Amino acid sequence: MAELRIENLSIVLGNDTILDSVSFAIDKGEVFGLVGESGSGKSTVLKCISGLYAHWRGVIAVGGEDVSGLSRTARSLKIQMVFQDPYGSLHPQKTVASQLTEPLRIHRRPVEPKILVEALEMVGLSAAFLHRFPHQISGGQRQRVVIARSLLLEPDILLLDEPTSALDVSVQAEILNLLCDLRERLGLTYLLVSHDLAVVAHMCPQIAVMRQGKILEMITRDILNEERQAAHPYTQGLIVASKGYDRTLAHAMHDGELF
Amino acid sequence: MSLIPDNSQNEASEAPLFSVRDLNVSFGTYQGAVHAVRGVSFDVGREKVAIVGESGSGKSTLGRAILRLLPRFAKVNATSMRFQGQDLLGASEKSIRAIRGKRISMILQDPKFSLNPVVSVGRQIAEAYSAHNMASGSAAKKRAIEMLETVRIRNPAQVFDMYPHELSGGMGQRVMIAMMLAPGPEFLIADEPTSALDVTVRLQVLAVLDDLVSERGLGLLFITHDLNLVRSFCDRVLIMYAGRVVETLAASDLDMASHPYTRGLLASLPRVDHPTDRLETLKRDPAWLE
Numbered sequence: 001m002a003e004l005r006i007e008n009l010s011i012v013l014g015n016d017t018i019l020d021s022v023s024f025a026i027d028k029g030e031v032f033g034l035v036g037e038s039g040s041g042k043s044t045v046l047k048c049i050s051g052l053y054a055h056w057r058g059v060i061a062v063g064g065e066d067v068s069g070l071s072r073t074a075r076s077l078k079i080q081m082v083f084q085d086p087y088g089s090l091h092p093q094k095t096v097a098s099q100l101t102e103p104l105r106i107h108r109r110p111v112e113p114k115i116l117v118e119a120l121e122m123v124g125l126s127a128a129f130l131h132r133f134p135h136q137i138s139g140g141q142r143q144r145v146v147i148a149r150s151l152l153l154e155p156d157i158l159l160l161d162e163p164t165s166a167l168d169v170s171v172q173a174e175i176l177n178l179l180c181d182l183r184e185r186l187g188l189t190y191l192l193v194s195h196d197l198a199v200v201a202h203m204c205p206q207i208a209v210m211r212q213g214k215i216l217e218m219i220t221r222d223i224l225n226e227e228r229q230a231a232h233p234y235t236q237g238l239i240v241a242s243k244g245y246d247r248t249l250a251h252a253m254h255d256g257e258l259f
Numbered sequence: 260m261s262l263i264p265d266n267s268q269n270e271a272s273e274a275p276l277f278s279v280r281d282l283n284v285s286f287g288t289y290q291g292a293v294h295a296v297r298g299v300s301f302d303v304g305r306e307k308v309a310i311v312g313e314s315g316s317g318k319s320t321l322g323r324a325i326l327r328l329l330p331r332f333a334k335v336n337a338t339s340m341r342f343q344g345q346d347l348l349g350a351s352e353k354s355i356r357a358i359r360g361k362r363i364s365m366i367l368q369d370p371k372f373s374l375n376p377v378v379s380v381g382r383q384i385a386e387a388y389s390a391h392n393m394a395s396g397s398a399a400k401k402r403a404i405e406m407l408e409t410v411r412i413r414n415p416a417q418v419f420d421m422y423p424h425e426l427s428g429g430m431g432q433r434v435m436i437a438m439m440l441a442p443g444p445e446f447l448i449a450d451e452p453t454s455a456l457d458v459t460v461r462l463q464v465l466a467v468l469d470d471l472v473s474e475r476g477l478g479l480l481f482i483t484h485d486l487n488l489v490r491s492f493c494d495r496v497l498i499m500y501a502g503r504v505v506e507t508l509a510a511s512d513l514d515m516a517s518h519p520y521t522r523g524l525l526a527s528l529p530r531v532d533h534p535t536d537r538l539e540t541l542k543r544d545p546a547w548l549e
Contacts, residue, residue, distance in 0.1 A: 037457040038428065081367065139314075154299060168313040168484065171537035173527035198487075202529035202538070224531050241458040243531055244491030250466035253459060 001064055003028040004157055009058035010049060016045050018215045019056070026206075028156075031190040032195045033204030035197055035238070041213040042193045046159045049191070050081045061159060073107060080150035084162035086142035090134040096120075096141065096145050097130040103152050119148040123178060140171035144178065151182070160192045164199060176203065197224070197242035209235050274344060275302035275364075276478040277446055278327075283336040284317070284324050284502075292334075295320045295503040303446070307469075307474045308511065309489040312499035313524075318482045321499075322448045325480075328360050342446065361391040364439035368451040370431030374423040380434045381419030382408070388441040406437035408469045418490040429460030436467060447471070454483070466494055486513065486524055498524075501548055520547055 001042045002025035005123040009022040019041050026032040034042040048056040051072060060067045062078045070078075082091045090099055100116045117127045123144040134142055143163065148157060160179070176199065185188060194200050200207055201224045209232070217232050224239055240249050284296040296317045301308070314317045324335050325347070340347045342363060347355070367373045374382055380407040384406055385399035400419070407415035410433040423431060432452060439447065439513065449468065453461040469492070471477045481493055489496050489514050498506040498521045516522055526539035 030314070037459065169524060170313065170541035173529075174540050176529070177537055177540065196529075197458070198529040198531045201531050201534065220533065230385045238461060239531065241462050244487050245462065245465050245469070246491065247466065247469060250462045250469075253463060 002026060003030070003063060004032075004049070004191065005061040005064075005244055007059040007061075007253055009045065009060065011044060011048060011053060011056040011257070019048070019211050021058070022210075022213075022215055023058075024208055024215065024218070024228060026189055026191060028189055029183070029187050030206070031204045032199035033207040034191070034193045034210055035095070035195065035200050035207060036210035037195065037213075042209040042212075043161055044209075046081060046161050046191065046193055050079055050159055050197075051075050060129055064076060075153070076103070077153050078155055079087075079157045079159060080144055080153065080155040080165050081159040081161065082143075085166050087134060087166075088147050090142055091167060092134055095131050096137075099145065100130075100149050101151060103149060115152070116160050116203065117161050119152050120145075122151065122182070123148045124220070138171075139167050140174060141172075143167065143175055147175075147178070147182070151186070155188075157189045157191065160190055162194050163192070165194065166194060172199070179203070197238060209238065269445075271368045275304045276344050277480075278302040279325070279340045280338045282321070282324060282340065283335070284329065285333055285334045287334070294323065295502050298503050299499075299502075302478055302498055303478045303503065304494065305472065305478050306491040307479045307481055308471050309481045309483060309487055309493040309496045310499055311483055311496055311524075313484060315501075316499040317502040318499050319450050322365065322480065322482050323449050323534065325448060326363060326365055327355050328359075328365070360387065360419070360439075360444075361442040362444050363446045363448065364442070364444040366432075366435055366439050366449040366452045369455045370373055370426075370428065370435045371455075373435055374431060376423050379420050379422055380426065381421075384419075384434070384438045384441050386427070387438045391442040402441055403437070406441045406455070410434070410437045410438060411463070412437075427460075428456050429464060432460075432464050433467060436464070440471070442476070446480070448482070450482045451484070452481075453488075454485070461488075485532070487528060489513070493538060505547065518534050518547075519544060 004026045006025070007023050009019055010017065011019045022045060022172045024032065035043060044053070045197060047053045050062055067075055095228060097116055100119055101111050104111050104115070104214070116130060120127065120129055125141060125148070129137065129145070141249060163179070164175050179190070192200060192203050201221050202215055206220050207219050207221065209219060213233060217235055237249070237253065240246055272326060280300045282296055282299045283294070285292045299321060310318045310321065320329065321443065323329050325340070329335065337348060342358065342496045348452050374380065381400065381403045384403035388394060388402045389399045404415045404419055407418055412418050412430065412433055426434060453464050456464060468479060472479050483489060490510055493510045496508050497504045497508050498518065500520045506516060508516060513525065516525065523541035527541055529538060
């Protein structure tokens, strides 16, 4: 049975249909990727799943259980989210220890230093970081703290919204490796959103290409190696464009031959 | 459009468009001086030269130092810095103002923060033009519309009256480029001009820059962190680490890089065409700082 199942997910914000019948399913322990350009609705999918939007229509089920019946606290035990900008998702005036304590406090769990240190060690940081403030640590370390915090409640599913796009490439490699290790160790299921096709292809065997609130097509990682196999010309263009600059493609796009 | 200098003809002058030798920039802080750029030397001709480095490597500081845009407490010195034979180091503030914006322009990363939100984009472009040229209002407007055409905006007259919030990111960045081009510069410094853009939009913005270099003979200094992009877009690459240029190569030879930092950076990139299970991580060697 699918760990996360999305069926006909739709949402209207204002007068605009932001998501239009999005459906996909992820098996336990799998990594599923969503790619698309800004405004394609990929982050909105995550916001619906995590409960940041409540008025969506359709079905979101975790482990067979419909999430719309779950309370916010019950849902947060199953699903956690990691955002793009680690500086924005950590409170600037609270220490790492206090940020890590927060989910435990909300869920009325015992707060022991041992638990916090274990959480930090899991993401490759030491107990020395507990008493630092976000501005005293680097971007990559901040993102590690955010990941540690999201894992404290032992969720089944991690929603990753552009987790490395604010980081340097060398740091990006470290975080992506960390995410791979954690998934293997803890049996996590990931839903990864990124505009960077290379990152998604590295992490995810199964990828959905989104455009204008719809899933345009589902592709597998292998297709990316032989670019012309993608069915839709938009996907083909996306693949070529992510490989670097191509003068002919740029001119073809401008002349409206593509897209 | 004739006002953009067509430099492709006069390549007889062998001297590079821009050249700098042993540039150093340091900032005085309470904890002592921070040496952000250390002994950087390079030339830019009518070509696309990339400066690649991670955050904090000094690449943006370098771009700003050229245009004297750094705060007053920054100490900038070099043995020479010349633009078309003219000395930029000893130049008075007044003569720098005649060069900055008019002959050397800078394109910044995010159009959202670089455009004035309450002035229509056309007027902003026209303003950039009239700041450097005696021109009537209608001439400046005509020029602005021409520039919007140059950056391949489809309906320039309509876009002229639009405000920045009505434009998409890619359009905004093309408007920025149009603004920088209006005075007719010969040398463009582009600081991460496409980092905020989607890949397909990025391609179109790059095509505009590419045409300017290949058809009009501008020089382009392209500051970026994106090695994959540089490989396919630029002619030459300078790799910066901790304020130094550690390696200079032709973009096509990027895979033959010899410096361990460059090799580490390349290996840590996920590649669409070369999937791996684990990415290489960079092990920084203190010896690179020597």
